[in-house]
Amino acid sequence: MNPAGDFIERHLNLHMVGLIDIRKPLPGSERLHRHRFWQINLACAGEIGLWSQHTRQRFCAGDLLVVPPGAPHYLDYSRCGVYRGLTFKFDLTADHTPPDDEFLLVRGDAASRRLIAAVTELCRGFLPQALETPNREFNVPAGGMGHLPLEDMLWGVLRYYYLARAQHRSGGEIFFRLRELIARRNGAPVTVAELAAEAGYSTGHLRVLVRERTGEPTKTFIDKERIAIIRNHLKYTSLNMSELAARLGFCHLLYFNKFFRKYAGLSPLAYRKRCWQEE
Amino acid sequence: MNPAGDFIERHLNLHMVGLIDIRKPLPGSERLHRHRFWQINLACAGEIGLWSQHTRQRFCAGDLLVVPPGAPHYLDYSRCGVYRGLTFKFDLTADHTPPDDEFLLVRGDAASRRLIAAVTELCRGFLPQALETPNREFNVPAGGMGHLPLEDMLWGVLRYYYLARAQHRSGGEIFFRLRELIARRNGAPVTVAELAAEAGYSTGHLRVLVRERTGEPTKTFIDKERIAIIRNHLKYTSLNMSELAARLGFCHLLYFNKFFRKYAGLSPLAYRKRCWQEE
Known part of the structure; x- marks a missing residue:
């Protein structure tokens, strides 16, 4: 009605x-x-x-x-x-x-x-x-x-x-917090030691926590979170690849491409094209 | 979970x-x-x-x-x-x-x-x-x-x-507006002329609008809105009857009782007791 x-x-x-x-x-x-x-x-x-x-x-x-x-x-x-x-x-x-x-x-x-x-x-x-x-x-x-x-x-x-x-x-809150700490970097890198310090854990304790929950090394957990953030930047902004790579803390576009491809299986540009074609 | x-x-x-x-x-x-x-x-x-x-x-x-x-x-x-x-x-x-x-x-x-x-x-x-x-x-x-x-x-x-x-x-907005104008009085009386002036209509136009929509005189529409407001005051506040009657603009408790009973079918005190007993 x-x-x-x-x-x-x-x-x-x-x-x-x-x-x-x-x-x-x-x-x-x-x-x-x-x-x-x-x-x-x-x-x-x-x-x-x-x-x-x-x-x-x-x-x-x-x-x-x-x-x-x-x-x-x-x-x-x-x-x-x-x-x-x-x-x-x-x-x-x-x-x-x-x-x-x-x-x-x-x-x-x-x-x-x-x-x-x-x-x-x-x-x-x-x-x-x-x-x-x-x-x-x-x-x-x-x-x-x-x-x-x-x-x-x-x-x-x-x-x-x-x-x-x-x-x-x-107990889920700890994980939300880790994800939010990573998200605060807006896609830029964060080391395991930095994340542990910000969350108030020893790196050893953090590694155990993450391994228990995800079955993966903390570095992989961080990288996957970064990839999710980068996907959003590709999908929802119109920054070109060099600008984006620089903002995400990559000193060269090649490293950005390699990093993204490792986890996402395609290049950042190909991912953006796919997102935008769908629209 | x-x-x-x-x-x-x-x-x-x-x-x-x-x-x-x-x-x-x-x-x-x-x-x-x-x-x-x-x-x-x-x-x-x-x-x-x-x-x-x-x-x-x-x-x-x-x-x-x-x-x-x-x-x-x-x-x-x-x-x-x-x-x-x-x-x-x-x-x-x-x-x-x-x-x-x-x-x-x-x-x-x-x-x-x-x-x-x-x-x-x-x-x-x-x-x-x-x-x-x-x-x-x-x-x-x-x-x-x-x-x-x-x-x-x-x-x-x-x-x-x-x-x-x-x-x-x-076109429903007009009615929302009328109800909100009445609600602003917080249960105190409002005349048809006042409501028309606040809504920006002539009283004649307001009467036609309300009659078309509710099938009732504007005075009845206003009274019923006031009763809904008074019900809320009885249910959600702990003001005693004399205080409430005074705040609602009744110069005597008797008038308050009579007004409420006319539309609600029971006295304000009985209504409150029923609300509170349910809890």
Whole structure:
């Protein structure tokens, strides 16, 4: 019916957005509670108390909190000085079993601070009226469109922090990290010793890890990752071969050709031609 | 296998991110071309030329460009003074037929500017190395996790601007807008005359529009929208009935009860109890 049909499907229905802005301690009215919907809190400035069933922690600027359905929690404004934060209450449209019935507190780092800044920008751009009156929750129009980018962003927050945690537990995170360290070079060479140093392992430990996981020497693992990166450069950019070889750290086009052919089975130029012909 | 399995599924695979930062005109090397992947360009500052098959337009700070697969386009840096912008190249994981084989140029407004700021924050937080060297494209690690929030955000951009356009064509946008205008009051009353003025219609025209679409008087349409908002306040907040009635613009709790009961068939308190009991 709708030409954009496939694009409309939502992952989450955002119901309420609140900007909390407190300049002095508020007498406590809430207490430990749980609810059936999901909640995300982002701490923009200051700090408050955060109670779980057993402990009280600090919830500080840059931190983020994911409260899955059923998780007991209580944000305590009664002992804070200054606090500014965003609250989002939503349901998921598909049935995702939360990995835990406890909330997830993510401590602030450079990435989470940027994320909070990004979400704040989106609120200002797409739901400005939600921020007009602090300390009141704003009802998000059901079925509206204006907040779609914000919903997608929140889905990203949920996905990323839950996924990251799950990967961390399953041990897969180490491999993601190695791949990202190699990717940071953007295709330029990286030695086993450099990779080990950046990942915080001894070269010996790294070699064992990689051998266990891939059955191959670390050098081969690195080379194959580089080849994947180079394929992307060939497919998605229009740099000519000499420029590309130079950017990838090859001192001569011949070495670039040889390296690529060894793993990919054809020359870089032939690979690009094949990609482009397909189009 | 993975406890976060359902959360991992991706909508798009981001391959390349580039920060373009130009201080003086660059001699033209590109020309009109098309490719099989998707591309999004965000103009952060300055302006450049943008060619389609037939015309040249300006692509200015705050604008955004969606280039679906197959759409001829050409970003012309040869006549610009200063320009700074972000480029994203990606594939969709599911098969979405683009509504058009032409690119979509969205002119800058307050929302698009906030969106561009948000995407920039996400790049800085989750893919900082992509911004380190301007005018080179950075390969995003395939299967990596660090850029998931950015991918979700781009998906939101694509969805929102494609969806908005499609809705606009189908005429449904007017109704979304009316609902959003009502929602801005956060449950407080709005008269037919106010709604008409905010939407830019005469009250007569608004009445005809609403009657055609819903078969009901505009007052009933507004009231039902307000009831949906009030339901959310009852379900997702813990405000007591007097506070809530006051915030919703009722001068007495009795009127609030009567209004809610008329459409919902039970008292606000009974509705809240039912919501909370279910949990």
